[in-house]
Amino acid sequence: MQENKNFRIKRLRGFILLSLIIGLILSFVGALSIGSVKIPVDVVFKILFNFPGSWQESYKIIIIEVRLPRVILSALVGSGLAVAGCAMQALFRNPLASPYILGISSGAAFGASLAIVLGISFGTGIFAVPFMAFVFALLTIFLVYNIAKVGGRLPMENLLLAGIAIGSFFSAQVSLLKYIAGEELRSIVFWLMGGFWVSSWDNVIIAFPLIVLGIVVILFFSRDLNIMLMGEEHALSLGTEVEYVKKIVLVFASLITAAAVSVSGIIGFVGLIIPHTMRIVVGPDNRILLPSSCLFGAIFLIWMDTLARVVIQPIELPVGIITASLGAPFFLYLLRRRKRITGW
Amino acid sequence: MKLKIRDICFYYDSTKVLENITFEVSEGEILGILGPNGAGKTTLLRCINRVLKPKKGSVVIDGANIRELTRKEIAKNIGVVPQNSTIHFPFTVFDIVLMGRNPHLGRLDRITLKDIEIAKKAMKVTNTLHLADRLIDEISGGEKQRVIIARALTQEPKILLLDEPTSHLDINHQLEILELIRKLAIKNRLTIVLVSHDLNLASRYCDRIILLKEGKIHSVGTPKEVLTKDNIRDVFKINVEINYDERTDTLNIVPVSAIK
Numbered sequence: 009m010q011e012n013k014n015f016r017i018k019r020l021r022g023f024i025l026l027s028l029i030i031g032l033i034l035s036f037v038g039a040l041s042i043g044s045v046k047i048p049v050d051v052v053f054k055i056l057f058n059f060p061g062s063w064q065e066s067y068k069i070i071i072i073e074v075r076l077p078r079v080i081l082s083a084l085v086g087s088g089l090a091v092a093g094c095a096m097q098a099l100f101r102n103p104l105a106s107p108y109i110l111g112i113s114s115g116a117a118f119g120a121s122l123a124i125v126l127g128i129s130f131g132t133g134i135f136a137v138p139f140m141a142f143v144f145a146l147l148t149i150f151l152v153y154n155i156a157k158v159g160g161r162l163p164m165e166n167l168l169l170a171g172i173a174i175g176s177f178f179s180a181q182v183s184l185l186k187y188i189a190g191e192e193l194r195s196i197v198f199w200l201m202g203g204f205w206v207s208s209w210d211n212v213i214i215a216f217p218l219i220v221l222g223i224v225v226i227l228f229f230s231r232d233l234n235i236m237l238m239g240e241e242h243a244l245s246l247g248t249e250v251e252y253v254k255k256i257v258l259v260f261a262s263l264i265t266a267a268a269v270s271v272s273g274i275i276g277f278v279g280l281i282i283p284h285t286m287r288i289v290v291g292p293d294n295r296i297l298l299p300s301s302c303l304f305g306a307i308f309l310i311w312m313d314t315l316a317r318v319v320i321q322p323i324e325l326p327v328g329i330i331t332a333s334l335g336a337p338f339f340l341y342l343l344r345r346r347k348r349i350t351g352w
Numbered sequence: 353m354k355l356k357i358r359d360i361c362f363y364y365d366s367t368k369v370l371e372n373i374t375f376e377v378s379e380g381e382i383l384g385i386l387g388p389n390g391a392g393k394t395t396l397l398r399c400i401n402r403v404l405k406p407k408k409g410s411v412v413i414d415g416a417n418i419r420e421l422t423r424k425e426i427a428k429n430i431g432v433v434p435q436n437s438t439i440h441f442p443f444t445v446f447d448i449v450l451m452g453r454n455p456h457l458g459r460l461d462r463i464t465l466k467d468i469e470i471a472k473k474a475m476k477v478t479n480t481l482h483l484a485d486r487l488i489d490e491i492s493g494g495e496k497q498r499v500i501i502a503r504a505l506t507q508e509p510k511i512l513l514l515d516e517p518t519s520h521l522d523i524n525h526q527l528e529i530l531e532l533i534r535k536l537a538i539k540n541r542l543t544i545v546l547v548s549h550d551l552n553l554a555s556r557y558c559d560r561i562i563l564l565k566e567g568k569i570h571s572v573g574t575p576k577e578v579l580t581k582d583n584i585r586d587v588f589k590i591n592v593e594i595n596y597d598e599r600t601d602t603l604n605i606v607p608v609s610a611i612k
Contacts, residue, residue: 237439246454292443
């Protein structure tokens with residue numbers, strides 16, 4: 009009976025993952041087709057796969073140079089933040105954990121604001137903001153990690169407090185920069201709200217390897233994360249190298265977050281709510297929760313960004329506004345529909 | 353498998369918690385560790401499976417110092433039922449028990465039919481198979497304790513450490529768990545170390561008892577040798593009456609008064 013049950017669960021998991029993969033592909037095509045210029049789906053396919061056909065020359069530029077990098081980037085950031093959030097929630101055993109909990113976002117915001125205010129540019133100038141954001145994100149996690157460390161151990165409460173303290177410090181510096189920014193204030197505020205306005209293939213090339221690497225590494229640790237949910241003492245007695253798992257997962261979740269934030273600003277909500285949403289659907293087992301959060305995060309952010317592009321044309325809304333405005337009611341709906349109260 | 357503890361000392365910062373603890377436990381034996389709160393019972397258990405690293409001394413299983421073993425190798429030999437088993441996450445009982453296979457699996461290995469068989473066997477022994485599909489946060493305290501024991505058995509350990517496995521349970525479930533533990537010692541030939549607060553139950557189920565007082569071994573021996581009026585007064589600061597009960601072949605220890 010147990011084998012059957014196990015088999016059924018495996019099939020159900022396979023079905024959920026397959027639906028999400030199909031959903032992701034459809035989302036890609038849909039998002040490429042929708043916009044200020046509507047491009048028929050069949051034309052999108054033909055352009056993507058270089059099939060012969062006739063269409064306006066500008067379509068190809070819109071698809072390949074404008075929409076494709078943007079859709080890929082929103083998918084990357086969505087899946088990355090969802091996986092990083094899921095991993096943080098498992099490590100902290102806390103439903104309020106998100107990728108930004110250790111102050112990475114505040115550090116990145118400071119780096120980006122500094123680049124904007126000082127007008128730093130390296131040659132082209134385009135890269136300065138994401139570069140500074142990335143550097144300060146990594147600096148933040150380096151500081152938090154080393155301040156929280158006691159001997160060879162990394163107590164999670166220390167980590168949390170150090171993260172909050174360093175995050176607050178950088179937030180204050182961001183406020184200071186905003187205060188003295190003058191004309192650049194608008195750029196800072198826009199960056200802080202998060203969005204994919206400036207998506208280019210360059211951004212994709214920077215973010216892709218970092219985010220994909222981070223996701224793959226964390227997926228390898230799904231079983232360890234399950235065991236860590238039992239508490240550190242249980243995990244140790246079950247043969248898990250708790251400190252090692254914490255370090256690896258923390259480092260790679262931070263790497264994902266730093267990469268995501270540096271190319272898209274601070275998009276809230278995704279890293280917190282996508283793991284919760286999927287937990288309601290597939291349960292707490294990270295072996296299915298992590299990959300399904302990854303896929304659903306990508307789908308979610310692709311559509312949120314598409315909405316951000318089209319909802320009040322020709323003006324674009326910051327995607328962070330949309331994610332929270334639509335995501336929150338959707339999540340509350342799931343929360344109310346859920347029959348059980350236990351767990352999170 | 354024989355468990356040897358040699359001269360263990362442990363400090364929290366500069367406070368000495370354990371001092372020169374030495375004892376051995378044989379295959380099939382149940383050793384009880386008794387003592388008042390703060391005597392170092394749980395700390396001692398944590399030192400045995402290296403959740404805590406003692407400042408001095410060694411733990412030897414099957415001729416190997418566990419300091420030289422990896423965490424997984426330790427977990428293959430030593431199963432643990434910790435004191436606090438609150439699990440807030442709605443995993444199924446079967447998922448929880450299968451986690452006991454973790455020390456036998458590499459990072460890329462998947463659960464095989466053999467692992468499932470081992471988990472099912474452990475659940476039969478602990479009478480939890482019927483709970484397999486239930487969620488861990490929905491079953492009773494006694495059931496949960498048996499599930500955690502099943503998880504520990506799924507590790508296929510030779511040594512089992514239990515930290516107050518019967519606290520929070522009613523008297524019926526206390527006996528049930530202790531009968532199960534005795535069965536594991538006799539039939540499965542496990543080496544068992546049991547921390548307990550209950551003098552009567554410990555005297556009934558343990559083959560030998562260690563009394564801990566302020567981090568040191570006060571006395572060792574069979575329940576009858578160790579649980580005397582004088583020893584109990586000395587360690588627990590209470591006066592007791594002790595009767596021998598022929599029906600259960602156990603001591604009946606009745607607290608009379610606390611010593612101020």
